[in-house]
Each structure stands twice: as structure tokens, then as C-alpha cells.
Amino acid sequence: MRQSTQRAFLASILAATLGVAVSGCAPAVLGGAVIGSMVALDRRTSGSQLEDEGIELRSASRIRDQLGERVHVNIASYNRQVLLTGEVPNDKDRQQVEQIVSKVDNVRAIVNELAVLGNTTFSQRSSDALVTGRVKAGFIDAKDLYAGAFKVVTERGVTYLMGRVSQREANRATDIARSTTGVQKVVRILEIISQEDLQRLLPHQRRLSQPRSRQCGHRGSPTILRDPR
Structure with missing residues (x-):
């Protein structure tokens, strides 16, 4: 129950932030610490x-x-x-x-x-923003996924995942997104990197116990996969 409450809280916070972006009234000033954290957590x-x-x-x-x-x-x-x-x-x-x-x-x-x-109407765009918030909250709530590795976009119920991730992370994130309320389809636009590249890329981030991926390289074209639903 506590985890469900935390997840709902995270979704509401993220959705509120996204709602500001939808309205076109993003904050003019962000604290330096917040900006620094965002940069540091990005791959x-x-x-x-x-x-x-x-x-x-x-x-x-x-x-x-x-x-x-x-x-x-x-x-x-x-x-x-x-x-x-x-x-x-x-x-x-x-x-x-x-x-x-x-x-x-x-x-x-x-x-x-x-x-x-x-x-689309403002109501539809707000609904998409809420779905994006739920997906991000699901990533944050997951114990075996690094949420900062993904950029999430939702348009008309279709959720797009972008980022530089291992094959395991891509599959895990897709499973979470598919099971999120409001998601009709998932499209992955991801750069798949090997576990070795991941470890070199993230010397200061938390190491997750991941099986090795045969995929390699981080400067190639993105892998684009569509949910069959």
C-alpha cells in the first residue's frame, strides 16, 4: 500500500510538472542544484x-x-x-x-x-502528460532500472522511449511502460549499448546487476521497435 501511495504521489508530481510544460508556462528560473543534478544524472x-x-x-x-x-x-x-x-x-x-x-x-x-x-485538444495533451508522468514514476519505482537514462514522450496514448541503454534496461522499461494505465502502444527509439560500454559510461552511477548484452556501440542509428498491440 505504501509503495502504491508513493507511486501515485510521484506520478502526480511529474504530471503537474509536465502540465506546466503543456500550458507553455515553464518556470523562468531553476535552482542551480536542480540543473546540476539533471546534468549529472543524464547519460x-x-x-x-x-x-x-x-x-x-x-x-x-x-x-x-x-x-x-x-x-x-x-x-x-x-x-x-x-x-x-x-x-x-x-x-x-x-x-x-x-x-x-x-x-x-x-x-x-x-x-x-x-x-x-x-x-489534439488541451484535454488530450494533458492526458498524455499524465501518462508520461505515470511511466516515469514507474521507472523511478523500479528497483532494477535507472530512470534517468530514459526520455519519455507520449502522444495520443502512444509512449515513446528514448535513451542510451542496455538490452536488459530496454526490455525492462518496455514492460513497465506497457503495463502503465493509459499507454496504448510503446515505441522504442533507443541506442542499445553493451554492458561494458555502460560501465565505462557511468562511473559514478549505481551499478545494476545486469547480464551482458551482445549489442555494442553508442553512436549508431537508434533501434526502433513498435509494440505489436
């Missing part, structure tokens, strides 16, 4: 994190300038690999969004998940 280098932030900001600005309010596009960049989600009115706009983002500095790969649909 990307601080330089890569700054590049990803720049990619997201520049992409959003250029899409807004060229396509205005007729499209609803979310940009998530992880290690310079960009996930596009949201809705556009036609396939021409879908392709144009991808072309715009492809010309942004430092982008090395694009996964275009834009749907040709009417824009």
Missing part, C-alpha cells in the same frame, strides 16, 4: 545535452515561423536524434516539417511520427 555529456536543447528550440522556432499555428509539432532530441510527434493537416506539411528540422545544426537522425490529423 549524455553536458555538451550533448546542450546540443539537444538547442535542436529542440531552433526546430520549434523555425516550424512556427514557416508553418504557423496550423500544425501541432512536438520535438524531442536525444543525442542529436530527433523524434517528431503531433498532428499536421496534410502529408505535404508532414514532409515540410521533417525538411525544416533536417536543416537544423547538429541533427543526425529524424524519426517522423507526425500524424495527418486535426490538432
Whole structure:
């Protein structure tokens, strides 16, 4: 019962934070300690994190300038690999969004998940934010998973997982996401690294007892797997 209460509390906190982002009113100031902790807990280098932030900001600005309010596009960049989600009115706009983002500095790969649909409502976006919060809370609650290794995005009930992880971590995170209330499908856009690479990458993070993965390399194309549901 106590774990369930803690999980619900974590989900509510994460959802509230995400809800601020949905409304477009993110806090103007974050404490230095919080920012430092976020950087330290991420498996990307601080330089890569700054590049990803720049990619997201520049992409959003250029899409807004060229396509205005007729499209609803979310940009998530992880290690310079960009996930596009949201809705556009036609396939021409879908392709144009991808072309715009492809010309942004430092982008090395694009996964275009834009749907040709009417824009989602604020209520639908808030629901997606809540689902993302639940998934993140599930990762935090897990005793054998490092939650900071993943970026989670949810669009119309489809949850996308991004990150640099071992095969075991990828499978475990997928199982948690699939069992989360509100998740209709899971799409993994992950860079799979070997256990040896993982140990070298995380000298200061908690070591988890993991079997070795035959996958190796952390600079290749992402593994994209879709939940069959």
C-alpha cells in the first residue's frame, strides 16, 4: 500500500510538472542544484545535452515561423536524434516539417511520427502528460532500472522511449511502460549499448546487476521497435 501511495504521489508530481510544460508556462528560473543534478544524472555529456536543447528550440522556432499555428509539432532530441510527434493537416506539411528540422545544426537522425490529423485538444495533451508522468514514476519505482537514462514522450496514448541503454534496461522499461494505465502502444527509439560500454559510461552511477548484452556501440542509428498491440 505504501509503495502504491508513493507511486501515485510521484506520478502526480511529474504530471503537474509536465502540465506546466503543456500550458507553455515553464518556470523562468531553476535552482542551480536542480540543473546540476539533471546534468549529472543524464547519460549524455553536458555538451550533448546542450546540443539537444538547442535542436529542440531552433526546430520549434523555425516550424512556427514557416508553418504557423496550423500544425501541432512536438520535438524531442536525444543525442542529436530527433523524434517528431503531433498532428499536421496534410502529408505535404508532414514532409515540410521533417525538411525544416533536417536543416537544423547538429541533427543526425529524424524519426517522423507526425500524424495527418486535426490538432489534439488541451484535454488530450494533458492526458498524455499524465501518462508520461505515470511511466516515469514507474521507472523511478523500479528497483532494477535507472530512470534517468530514459526520455519519455507520449502522444495520443502512444509512449515513446528514448535513451542510451542496455538490452536488459530496454526490455525492462518496455514492460513497465506497457503495463502503465493509459499507454496504448510503446515505441522504442533507443541506442542499445553493451554492458561494458555502460560501465565505462557511468562511473559514478549505481551499478545494476545486469547480464551482458551482445549489442555494442553508442553512436549508431537508434533501434526502433513498435509494440505489436
